Amino acid sequence: MFLTETKRFHFLLLLIILHSEVEQAYAVWPMPQQMSQSTDRYPINPQLLAFSYARDSAAQSGCSVLDAAFERYFNLIFPDFVGGTDSIRFQIYPIRQFHTHPPFLIKTGLESFSQLVYQDDYNLYFVNKTEIEDFPRFQFRGLLLDTSRHYLPMPAILKTLDAMAYSKFNVFHWHIVDDPSFPYQSRNYPDLSSKGAFHPMTHIYTQSDVKRVIYHARLRGIRVVPEFDSPGHTQSWGKGQPDLLTSCYKGKVPSGTFGPVNPTLSSTYQFLNGLFKEVTSVFPDSYLHLGGDEVDFTCWRSNPNVQAFMAKMGFGSDYTKLESYYMENIVNITAALNKTSIVWQDVFDYLLEIWKGVPADYRAELGRITLAGYRVLLSAPWYINHISYGQDWRNAYTVQPQNFSGTEQQKKLVIGGEVCMWGEYVDATNLTPRLWPRASAAAERLWSDEEKTSSVDKAFPRLEDFRCTLIRRGIQAEPLFVGHCKHEYSGL
């Protein structure tokens, strides 16, 4: 899917009916690679517009992803329209060349088209004559939600997926479990959530919840990459899986507290094999995020059995070797399940996600890791759970993912990035206004040509407009500055 997406697509709106000229240009967010717009405007009558398949298209009616997208975008484009649809709509405005591309590209074309349609003071619909050639700059445009530090109810996740599609994000990185809670309800290990979730009934994701998320995402061209972070960040796992975590010692006796996953026991790998086998069957995506960050060695060091294992393996006192041993094992388990591992940069290998480093530093990390030949995802400058007063979207916008010392070959190893919304201070009460439109700033950086979008001041009015589009679509996106939208948020 990644490779094919880098194909360019191109569409031209052919609108044949009477038109008039207006001054205003209508923007698309994220900015397309090529776009020319005339002031010729064409009226659109919702009763006469339908999206349809070209006669020679490989996809035809019955392609469920596109059928659903046509329906969805019809409603997004004409929010006021309440008349009947199927019986009276017919194709009068052919939108050409959609049919030559795979469905997810058509979807992004629909999104661009939907943003071009506007209403005049009499609420009539118009579109200017527009020519767009477009493709994403990076193939991996992710957004992370953390459902462990706070549980996010299903509507919050589904709504986030809707908004992701509007900004052309294509990967939902689901940081589903962590220290505070284990909301994933496992078929094979039900105790993980019944004992590890905040509440065993109300604060879990059932198998059908997960299916619904994946289905909802798939219709919107979004992959779902789950993360089961270990060996650290697993306190909640220990509640439902005895002997999984390392027992910490105080002197010669167990202290009663637990540390990271115990990497010395074969039972650990049997359990992880069972869990990952289930998880990779539930989540069809080819990637599995294994975490691997922030492993504290204190507890491992205190435990005599771990010490003995270190001696036996010849690791000396280098606990990073033990960590690597563990990660290698679980990467092998993952590979045997035909999945590709993603890990945080703390781990030395595989597809790496850069999460550490102040804005000045992540460049050095990018240089170092791509020099070693690894593919990378950038997230360090896009931890948008971090907030500050004022227009902090500008920081997210001015990130330059390929501006580091390295060869062209190295730069190609940056396959994209992720906006991370960690959950320490975020739940369903504040998720949406904290995400949007701030995440959309990063979305443009991941999609658009960097030179054409180098001015943050020029981006400002376009992002303001896009934020009003989000509001109109029911996304509770916060304001960038003083002002108003024609249609204010009505979900109060």
Added chain:
Amino acid sequence: MFLTETKRFHFLLLLIILHSEVEQAYAVWPMPQQMSQSTDRYPINPQLLAFSYARDSAAQSGCSVLDAAFERYFNLIFPDFVGGTDSIRFQIYPIRQFHTHPPFLIKTGLESFSQLVYQDDYNLYFVNKTEIEDFPRFQFRGLLLDTSRHYLPMPAILKTLDAMAYSKFNVFHWHIVDDPSFPYQSRNYPDLSSKGAFHPMTHIYTQSDVKRVIYHARLRGIRVVPEFDSPGHTQSWGKGQPDLLTSCYKGKVPSGTFGPVNPTLSSTYQFLNGLFKEVTSVFPDSYLHLGGDEVDFTCWRSNPNVQAFMAKMGFGSDYTKLESYYMENIVNITAALNKTSIVWQDVFDYLLEIWKGVPADYRAELGRITLAGYRVLLSAPWYINHISYGQDWRNAYTVQPQNFSGTEQQKKLVIGGEVCMWGEYVDATNLTPRLWPRASAAAERLWSDEEKTSSVDKAFPRLEDFRCTLIRRGIQAEPLFVGHCKHEYSGL
């Protein structure tokens, strides 16, 4: 109303039915002045509980404020209860001594009582035997909303009033107009909003909207103090009121831009007299906030007519004298309408609101202004539109409004404070989670004994509980840290 509120009130729950002992104590936010709680718990049956007037109470059924409060708090205390009410309820748990106090004190008592009721795992209701003596530390506990930089729709304002009552705020400071927009629809000067609002129909407060806000607030023991800030912050006024603003000059010709209100024309004061006459009849509160902050003299200086007026008045080149002349005139207009003026600290006189100064500096300002004998409101450390990552409610909590160099007499001149939510980056999409529970931290500082609430760490679990109470009541209050509420926010 201010003076009588400092009377202490006292209530004792007399609960006679069977009871059992439990360990947990139940907190009230803001913390009462005196509260002792036993582990004896008493079941409460919603079908059997009614609030009623004591036989010898001055207030009796038909007191609309209390009748409404009884109804409201019954529903807040028993959110699950869907059965009939009036016909089957009767007084079986006498709540004593309420009847000796004015209605607004009873309302605060009801709020405290409502927070003491809890449910067990079977959803049965209980209250522990509790004795409370309470009164507010400061008589003026305000919250400012800014409806000019962004328009706030009516439901957002009404919901804010609900939440204010839960934290025992008693003044809604309505910063209703400012530079960006003039949403107040004036009877006498309809052009002010038809030309100065963001939109003349959808982004205004009609007379009936204002009445509804005042009524809603009154039922909750909250005063509504409107602010019509001048002579600066009036760009939007100029759109509907020709010749009100000073025409700025570039050299010898008008530049086409406008500055503060023109203080040299008698037409200015005629207009303001007419406007304030209307405003003070619409807003019954005894206070009117006149603003007076951030007057930029550049435009006044540029205007030859203003220069001539300065010469005529003998002000020399001291434009603060012109500003004072203006403020004196509008304070006199206000006084003639039998209202007390509040102004921001920039103005030298009257009831002053401290808004400037970093946390270390506002103390010096408090010392200086109270030494001059003025009453003051503190808002500088409570600009909670300013956000930072993490638990910034702690900053609001640790403010010490009377910790400045000065006599006891001076300290008594601090009559309270205000939490300010300026609107540059806030509208209905993010208002509620940004306000709550952060504003509640300031509310406890304004209500409770400072020594008894000196530990911010001890406050933390109580504020977490209170936040869950807000969530249960439908207030979209954001989380303080990792965790969950038994009842999560359901307004998605």
